[in-house]
Amino acid sequence: MPPRHPVTDVGRVLNAATLTNSPVSDTKAATGGGSPATAGPTIHTLMVYDSSDARISAFAPILARAYYPKAKLVGIKSLSALASALSKYSRIDTLIIDVHSGPGFLLIGGASPSLSTVQQVLAKSGVTVQSKIVFEGCKVMEDPIGTCQMVEKICGPKTQVVGFTYYSVTTTFDIDFTDFDDAAEIQSFYNDFSMPYMVPGLPSAENSVGKVITHGRRWFRDEYDATLPEDGNFRHIESLESLKSYTINTAEEARRAQAEFSGPVVPGAKVTVTNVSAVARANKEVEATAEP
Template identity: 70%
Template sequence: MPPIHPVIDVARMLNAQMLTQTPVTDTKAATGGGSPAAHGPSIKTLMVYDDGDAGIRDFAPILARAYYPQAKLVGVSSLAALSAVLSKYSKIDTLVIDVHSGPGYLLIGGANPSLTTVREALKKSGVTVKSKIVFEGCSIMRDPIETSRMVEPICGPKTQVTGFTYFSVTNKFEIDFSDFHDPKEIEEFYKDFTMDYMLPGLPSAKDSTGKVVAHGRRWFRDTYDETLPEDGNFLHIESLGTLKKLTVNTADEALAAQSNFSGPVFTGAQVTVTNVTAVAGAAQKSEALVEP
């Protein structure tokens, strides 16, 4: 059995829905700016990640291999760089945004831009996301209204927006196959290899032969704590599979969800907004309700 070297990095992060075991090969970093490309190419899946954060940068290929095997990975180090990357495309089917976040806001490149700033940067890109936007950052859907307002300028009429209410913590580990030259040995090892909260998507035995394989685990908690699950006694800890799957379709549902998620005890959930315009408009409805 090859030696296992467990934790070499721990960082917060998030995730999505599609499961596969195909490795990702297309990774690059973006550096330049750009103008809106209304007539630019379309792309099936684009995953952008915070290239300035070592934890996110190192884990992004593992996350993509697990859930977005066909994605094009692009690192960005600022909101302006994110807008520049998006501006290269006229349409994106699925956009994955892998940066730190909080309820209704993003943390990117060490900055915490305002809602208006993010809206304007996304609008400037000129892109339209047709199917879904998936946020991989922590807790963004504790405020589905502000999250929807933030991305509304790039959403099409049927675009869905997904994110999480809990913090997400990742744990990167390595499996050293440097001295293994027979893929069949590695295939046998993989058959019985498992860890709590481990992501799917291990490379094939052939692709692992003679290499050090980086893989990872991820779990969700109501408070941020890097303690490994096996080293703590946590009341609120979930895997992707045990998180509740909730949808928000209307302004009333958005206001109710925002209220439920704002308390000291709230549901660990993967939340999907199915009507971005209606949910984004809940802010105006809330203001109208409190007027005398």
């Protein structure tokens, strides 16, 4: 049998290291993707991640292995690179965006482009996401209306948009199997092995023989603190499974949720928007109603 503790924490990741609650001015204008790929190929699951960030780059394969095992991973370093990656396809079933973020905005390559810039650049990609867009970064769904406005023009009529209201904090650890050549022994270890907040998706025992396996843990917090859960006494810390589930179907529900997420105590939530166009226009609907 392998030793009971072949595991060493080697790093931790915050999916928004230097967030403010408002987007900063874009320091480099993004020009967007190429010509619309209306007749281009299709792909089932595409995961794009900020490859300019070493920590995101290190955790992206772990995240994909845990939740999107069939995804194609593409590193991007700017908004224009994101649009270029999308423009290679006419249709994407599920798009995962793993970049730094805040309420209703993105941080890619150290830049935070305006909402209108993101709208325009993504629209130029010409892609349609048919099933789901998942934001894996921090706090983006504290502003579900702004988040939907960013991606509305690449959504199909039934596309859902998913994201979180809390900071997403992750850490990696190594399991050293370099001295083991028996997959059955490794499988026995895996059967008994667990850690709080560990993500699923450990490699198979056969693929672990003779290797150092890097895996990860992930939790969600209302405030940034990279302290490991077992080393602190936190009031608001959640696993993916313990986050509240919010579904937003209408503009009215979006305004109500946004008001709740703007309060003094923000609930830890995984938010799913099922009617992107209605939510994206929620504020305009209020303005129109207010006109004499």
